[in-house]
C-alpha cells in the first residue's frame with residue numbers, strides 16, 4: 001500500500017476506502033478452495049496445544065480491544081470456547097487465573113503497545129502460550145509471542161484505526177472457524193458456509209461506499225450535537241463501542257456505546273431531542289429486540305440513526321435516518337456495519353474542521369505505560 005494520500009484529503013478516508021483490498025489481502029491463501037479448511041501455517045506447531053486449551057483470554061487496548069469483544073461472541077458460539085476479554089493494562093496487574101491450558105490471544109495493530117507487551121510476559125510467566133494478531137511485521141509483540149497471525153492491512157497512518165480493525169475481525173473470524181474445526185465443535189457444512197461468507201466480505205464492503213452521500217448529509221445534520229449514544233446487541237454491541245470511540249477520537253463529540261438492552265438502566269435518562277442515538281440494527285437473533293429498544297428512544301423524542309441490513313424494511317418506520325449495509329449473517333454484518341460508522345465519524349469531524357489524522361492528545365501507538 002502506498003503511503004501517499006494521493007487524491008484523498010486525509011489518510012483516514014484513504015484507509016477507509018482501502019478496506020476491501022486490506023481484507024482481501026488478509027484472506028488470501030487462508031481459505032482452502034473447497035472451503036473446508038482454514039490455512040494457518042503459523043499455528044501448525046501448536047495444533048496440539050490449541051486442541052487442549054480450555055480457556056481463551058483476550059487482551060488488547062483501544063480499537064483492538066473492541067475486536068476482542070467481537071471475538072468473544074464468535075469463539076463462544078462457534079468454537080464453544082470459554083472466553084474472557086480484558087484491557088491489557090488491567091490484565092497485567094490483576095491476578096488472572098490462567099495456566100498451560102489457557103490460550104492468551106493478544107490483538108494489536110502496531111505491535112508496540114506497552115501494556116500489551118507487558119501482558120504477554122505476564123501470561124507466559126504463568127505458563128500460557130500467547131497467540132498474537134498483529135499488523136506490523138517484526139514488531140515487539142510479534143517477536144515476543146509464541147504464535148503470530150498477521151493482518152495485511154498495510155501501513156495505517158490515521159490515528160483513528162479503521163482498516164486494521166476490519167482486518168482483525170476477519171482474522172478472528174478465520175481463527176474461530178479454525179479452532180471450531182480443530183476442536184470438532186463446528187460442523188463442516190457450517191464452517192464451509194462461514195468461509196464462503198468471509199470470501200464475500202471485500203465485495204460487500206465496496207457496496208457500502210454507495211452510502212457515502214447519504215452519510216455526508218447525515219453528518220451535516222448532526223455535527224452540532226455535543227453528545228451521542230451508540231447502541232447495539234450481540235456482536236453489534238462492541239461495534240457500537242467502536243463507533244462511539246471513532247466519533248470521540250476525531251470529532252471530540254462525547255459519545256457512549258451501550259448494549260441496547262442495558263440502556264434502560266441508565267443512559268435512557270439522557271435521551272431527548274438533543275441526544276441523537278446511532279443504533280446497529282442489522283439482521284440477527286436480536287433484531288426484534290433492538291426494534292423494541294429503539295422504540296423507547298423514539299418515545300422520548302430522541303433522533304435515531306440506524307445502520308440496517310438492506311432488507312430490513314420495517315426500520316424506516318422507527319428511524320429518522322437509515323444507513324444501509326448489504327444483507328449478511330449476523331457475524332459478517334458486524335464487520336460491515338463498522339464501515340459506515342467510520343465514515344460518519346470522519347465526515348462529522350470534517351464538518352467541525354477537526355484535525356482528522358492527528359487528533360489532539362492521541363498517539364498512533366502508546367509505547368509507554
Ligand code: G6P
Pocket residue numbers: 061062063064107108109110111112113116159160161362363364365366
Ligand atoms: C492507540 C491508538 C488506537 C489503538 C490503540 C491500541 O490508542 O490511537 O487506534 O486502537 O492504541 O493500539 P494497538 O497498536 O495495540 O492496536
